[in-house]
Amino acid sequence: MADLSDPTINEAYLDVRSDKSETNWLLLDYETDRSDKLQVTKTGTGGLTELREALDESKASFAYARVSYSNDKESTREKFILVVWIGSSCKVMRKAKISVHAADVKNILRVYSIEVAAREKDDLNEDPIVTRLRKAGGASYDGV
Numbered sequence: 001m002a003d004l005s006d007p008t009i010n011e012a013y014l015d016v017r018s019d020k021s022e023t024n025w026l027l028l029d030y031e032t033d034r035s036d037k038l039q040v041t042k043t044g045t046g047g048l049t050e051l052r053e054a055l056d057e058s059k060a061s062f063a064y065a066r067v068s069y070s071n072d073k074e075s076t077r078e079k080f081i082l083v084v085w086i087g088s089s090c091k092v093m094r095k096a097k098i099s100v101h102a103a104d105v106k107n108i109l110r111v112y113s114i115e116v117a118a119r120e121k122d123d124l125n126e127d128p129i130v131t132r133l134r135k136a137g138g139a140s141y142d143g144v
Contacts (some may be wrong), residue, residue, distance in 0.1 A: 066107045
């Protein structure tokens, strides 16, 4: 079971969700290689591009992000995604625990449209994620 007792996790989550905040992503990492305690290690305002750069190939992490996109000429939508990151050089035992811990994380970072399983930084390219968000949203008028 993952330890998500740190109150800054919920504070960062609410900050990303707030319309009044510029913060549009947060990153949760384990306190140490052997710990099951998660903590907020970074937040940012630079969207998925900035989040991609914050990911560490040697870690398993969770991220939560607000993604804004135009649905048509007159409207913009904002949706939230949950990212489960497993870097290419992440330790085997950490990889084994990540799916169990993901369930605990989903109890805290509750509201999201899609989950993105990311193994490479390119898995967080914005265009395919926006396409998935449009499909998940159901109201797509541009043939996507």
